[in-house]
Amino acid sequence: MATCEHAAAAGGQTAPMRFEENSLSEVKRVIAVLSGKGGVGKSLVTGSLAVELARGGAKVGILDADITGPSIPRMFGMGGRHAHGLGNLLLPEISASGIKVMSSNLLLQNETDPVLWRGPVIAGAIKQFWSDTSWGPLDYLLVDMPPGTGDVALTVFQSLPVDGIVVVTSPQDLVSMIVAKAVNMADKMSVPVLGVVENMSYVQCPDCGRAIEIFGESKLDEVAAGYGLKVLDRLPIDPALAAACDAGTLETELASGTLPLALAACRAVEAHEVEAPGEAPAADAE
Numbered sequence: 074m075a076t077c078e079h080a081a082a083a084g085g086q087t088a089p090m091r092f093e094e095n096s097l098s099e100v101k102r103v104i105a106v107l108s109g110k111g112g113v114g115k116s117l118v119t120g121s122l123a124v125e126l127a128r129g130g131a132k133v134g135i136l137d138a139d140i141t142g143p144s145i146p147r148m149f150g151m152g153g154r155h156a157h158g159l160g161n162l163l164l165p166e167i168s169a170s171g172i173k174v175m176s177s178n179l180l181l182q183n184e185t186d187p188v189l190w191r192g193p194v195i196a197g198a199i200k201q202f203w204s205d206t207s208w209g210p211l212d213y214l215l216v217d218m219p220p221g222t223g224d225v226a227l228t229v230f231q232s233l234p235v236d237g238i239v240v241v242t243s244p245q246d247l248v249s250m251i252v253a254k255a256v257n258m259a260d261k262m263s264v265p266v267l268g269v270v271e272n273m274s275y276v277q278c279p280d281c282g283r284a285i286e287i288f289g290e291s292k293l294d295e296v297a298a299g300y301g302l303k304v305l306d307r308l309p310i311d312p313a314l315a316a317a318c319d320a321g322t323l324e325t326e327l328a329s330g331t332l333p334l335a336l337a338a339c340r341a342v343e344a345h346e347v348e349a350p351g352e353a354p355a356a357d358a359e
């Protein structure tokens with residue numbers, strides 16, 4: 074039986090069950106955006122990469138795996154919208170520029186309802202967002218991960234055919250620890266880390282344009298080099314960007330070329346082979 078590189082992730086021990094893709098979805102690349110902790114800008118990076126990929130003509134979806142803290146729909150002006158069904162499948166909502174989004178936020182009665190679901194239900198939601206969602210043909214499905222490297226992240230990596238990971242850090246982070254955690258998780262799952270984006274890296278002086286590193290000199294280069302990782306991009310603190318996310322206008326407001334290296338890294342990911350239905354990763358990869 075043919076095995077893909079994901080099969081190797083099973084590592085010969087208990088093979089995790091891969092969630093099945095449905096017949097209406099044809100997702101070529103799955104890229105997860107991960108960070109060691111919350112609030113560093115994963116969702117912003119996920120949304121921005123989606124916008125840039127879509128602007129380049131790619132078919133793009135975002136699976137909002139942050140089930141208890143979903144923030145993608147709002148960023149795309151979908152606050153208050155509800156996902157519809159088609160037979161047994163859910164249909165993602167589609168943004169103005171054609172980006173497909175599935176999020177727990179689109180399944181709640183009221184946008185402000187707290188999501189109090191527990192672990193198994195959360196894993197079930199991730200499964201729904203993959204197996205029971207009609208994504209159609211997609212060049213890229215970006216997965217906005219919940220904060221940290223805990224159970225939900227593990228579920229995503231074990232259950233979806235993730236092709237690459239973009240790690241997001243901020244200068245206030247204990248960068249080395251966070252990069253280590255992300256790298257360990259990626260290693261265990263045999264998923265390549267495409268590189269690291271440092272968000273809120275500096276502030277640009279409005280007068281002279283000079284970059285002011287308000288959190289001190291970044292240690293990211295050193296740390297990344299220690300793990301053989303690429304530093305992709307550094308994003309400044311930009312109040313206009315935060316305002317656009319809040320107002321749901323990221324698609325129109327995002328400046329082109331905001332994350333050039335991360336974008337290139339996503340584009341360099343090769344399409345994975347579609348797994349035949351029921352073809353879970355083999356326990357003993359050859």
Ligand SMILES: Nc1ncnc2c1ncn2[C@@H]1O[C@H](COP(=O)(O)OP(=O)(O)OP(=O)(O)O)[C@@H](O)[C@H]1O
Pocket residue numbers: 108110111112113114115116117118139142144219220272273308309310311312314315316318319
């Ligand atoms: N470079 C930036 N400049 C200004 N504001 C930013 C920047 N990056 C993120 N923000 C703002 O900071 C907040 C947190 O960002 P975001 O939601 O993307 O982080 P996150 O890592 O996804 O958080 P969570 O862990 O809660 O999911 C948001 O309000 C966002 O608009």
Ligand SMILES: [Mg+2]
Pocket residue numbers: 115116117139142144217218
């Ligand atoms: Mg988020």
Ligand SMILES: [Zn+2]
Pocket residue numbers: 278279280281282283
């Ligand atoms: Zn200045």
